[in-house]
Amino acid sequence: MELIDGKAISAQIKLEIAAEVKQIKASGGKIPHLAAILVGHDGGSETYVASKVKTCEEVGFKSSLIRYENNVTEEELLKKVIELNNNPDVDGFIVQLPLPKHISEQKVIETIDYRKDVDGFHPINVGRMSIGLPCFVSATPAGILELLKRYNIETSGKHCVILGRSNIVGKPMASLMMQKAYPGDSTVTVCHSRTKNIKEYCLQADIIIAALGSPEFVRADMVKEGAIIIDVGTTRVPSDKTKSGFKLTGDVKFDEVAPKCSYITPVPGGVGPMTIVSLMKNTLLAGKKAIYK
Numbered sequence: 590m591e592l593i594d595g596k597a598i599s600a601q602i603k604l605e606i607a608a609e610v611k612q613i614k615a616s617g618g619k620i621p622h623l624a625a626i627l628v629g630h631d632g633g634s635e636t637y638v639a640s641k642v643k644t645c646e647e648v649g650f651k652s653s654l655i656r657y658e659n660n661v662t663e664e665e666l667l668k669k670v671i672e673l674n675n676n677p678d679v680d681g682f683i684v685q686l687p688l689p690k691h692i693s694e695q696k697v698i699e700t701i702d703y704r705k706d707v708d709g710f711h712p713i714n715v716g717r718m719s720i721g722l723p724c725f726v727s728a729t730p731a732g733i734l735e736l737l738k739r740y741n742i743e744t745s746g747k748h749c750v751i752l753g754r755s756n757i758v759g760k761p762m763a764s765l766m767m768q769k770a771y772p773g774d775s776t777v778t779v780c781h782s783r784t785k786n787i788k789e790y791c792l793q794a795d796i797i798i799a800a801l802g803s804p805e806f807v808r809a810d811m812v813k814e815g816a817i818i819i820d821v822g823t824t825r826v827p828s829d830k831t832k833s834g835f836k837l838t839g840d841v842k843f844d845e846v847a848p849k850c851s852y853i854t855p856v857p858g859g860v861g862p863m864t865i866v867s868l869m870k871n872t873l874l875a876g877k878k879a880i881y882k
């Protein structure tokens with residue numbers, strides 16, 4: 590069994606991005622600028638956004654954090670999105686989700702200029718991804734592809750079982766794994782909360798990508814010997830063993846499953862650290878106008 594070390598790979602990618610930013614600076618080019626809009630004070634969102642801003646600093650990007658209280662109106666938020674769309678200094682921006690119930694997330698996403706949508710959530714980016722055109726691919730699926738690539742994991746002709754059908758992970762992951770490309774060229778099965786006999790599908794999988802948000806759902810008796818396991822789960826399970834009072838728990842019962850695998854991602858330190866560097870990679874592409882002019 591080989592551990593897929595997302596922490597180490599993400600550190601390496603950060604160095605690669607930093608080196609490129611240095612070159613851009615040296616040749617008098619524009620430093621990539623990522624802006625983030627954060628609404629309210631949700632613990633998870635605060636942590637993620639702080640981490641995104643910190644990573645911008647690490648790689649040498651400019652970053653801006655725009656904060657609103659929970660009672661911000663949809664109109665005010667949309668006005669800010671339009672302002673960022675029109676601000677030539679901002680190369681890419683994100684609106685951290687979830688948003689308060691009185692604001693339509695879809696409306697916000699569709700108001701973002703797809704050329705600055707470094708989250709890859711805009712329907713134009715989602716559509717272009719599904720037909721294999723250059724686009725911003727959302728961070729978690731892009732991070733998983735990068736891990737498969739950097740570990741030279743064969744995906745062609747393999748049976749990839751995806752657990753979960755979210756717009757952020759399950760659906761794009763299925764689309765990318767079936768793409769005529771590497772990583773890709775897999776036979777894909779998507780299982781979700783209404784799937785009967787999930788175990789039977791998992792037992793046929795060469796690759797399992799678990800993105801259900803159901804702690805320790807995947808057990809040893811569901812996994813074929815030699816399978817590759819990518820664990821996207823990050824549920825905060827209460828714990829009296831940690832200072833924060835919770836333990837980040839994956840969708841895979843790691844101790845039990847790991848001995849059967851050829852490769853497995855740990856939680857934390859697997860997929861998680863890759864998502865932020867994927868966002869940085871998209872911001873670099875946006876800064877270079879490498880995808881859209």
Ligand code: GUN
Nearest residue numbers: 683684685686687708728
């Ligand atoms: N909330 C959870 N994941 C994400 C993400 O990748 N981007 C944004 N904007 N919000 C999120």
